[in-house]
Amino acid sequence: MKAEAIVPFFSTLAATNPRPQTELEYSSVFELLAAVLLSAQATDVGVNKATRELFARAPTPQAMLDLGEARVTELVRTIGLFRTKAKNLLATCRILVDQHGGQVPRTRDALQALPGVGRKTANVVLNVAFGEATMAVDTHVFRVSNRTGLAPGRNPLEVEAVLLKRVPPQYLVDAHHWLILHGRYVCQARAPRCGACAVQAWCDEGRRFAARAAATMRQGDRDGQA
Numbered sequence: 001m002k003a004e005a006i007v008p009f010f011s012t013l014a015a016t017n018p019r020p021q022t023e024l025e026y027s028s029v030f031e032l033l034a035a036v037l038l039s040a041q042a043t044d045v046g047v048n049k050a051t052r053e054l055f056a057r058a059p060t061p062q063a064m065l066d067l068g069e070a071r072v073t074e075l076v077r078t079i080g081l082f083r084t085k086a087k088n089l090l091a092t093c094r095i096l097v098d099q100h101g102g103q104v105p106r107t108r109d110a111l112q113a114l115p116g117v118g119r120k121t122a123n124v125v126l127n128v129a130f131g132e133a134t135m136a137v138d139t140h141v142f143r144v145s146n147r148t149g150l151a152p153g154r155n156p157l158e159v160e161a162v163l164l165k166r167v168p169p170q171y172l173v174d175a176h177h178w179l180i181l182h183g184r185y186v187c188q189a190r191a192p193r194c195g196a197c198a199v200q201a202w203c204d205e206g207r208r209f210a211a212r213a214a215a216t217m218r219q220g221d222r223d224g225q226a
């Protein structure tokens with residue numbers, strides 16, 4: 001993607017969704033952290049189904065510890081890798097209670113020291129809860145960044161670094177949400193909906209799609225004239 005295309009690309013995404021939000025349900029920073037920790041390789045819809053009851057019963061780290069591993073595991077059993085995630089969630093709660101006064105820490109190092117919390121989860125919490133301009137690169141952000149040519153990279157860390165360099169300051173805080181939602185609903189993995197895509201004009205793959213469509217039209221006209 002050419003540098004001059006980046007502002008129109010984001011301003012178009014911003015116009016279609018001025019206040020993008022995570023689709024995970026939460027009502028506190030702790031619940032956000034827990035929901036993101038549970039969401040690896042799972043859909044937000046599936047996580048929300050499980051966390052509605054989990055958070056009603058255990059809205060704080062201490063309440064989660066009081067609920068106990070067997071009950072927490074039972075409540076998240078519909079989520080992939082639920083046993084490991086339940087263990088990590090409880091180990092994280094133990095550290096939050098013992099070392100952080102029951103609060104979620106605000107630094108990347110402290111977040112990534114929590115069991116089950118990697119760079120992507122820390123980026124989501126820093127961004128969504130604390131308003132920092134971090135880029136959580138999940139499968140959608142990775143795909144859209146590469147397809148559009150906005151931030152090509154061989155792995156999430158490379159894509160994150162390029163995004164932080166190329167995304168204009170006014171779009172930094174919301175950029176990863178726009179990219180996730182665009183990847184989830186328009187630029188889908190198997191069949192990107194280029195013909196219905198609002199940012200096609202600025203996307204590398206979109207321009208190739210438009211050229212192919214134009215060639216098909218010209219061929220159709222020639223066939224019609226023959």
Ligand code: SF4
Pocket residue numbers: 147148186187188192193194195197198199200203204205206207209
């Ligand atoms: S034009 Fe196609 S490849 Fe580009 S962002 Fe839109 S859906 Fe994705």
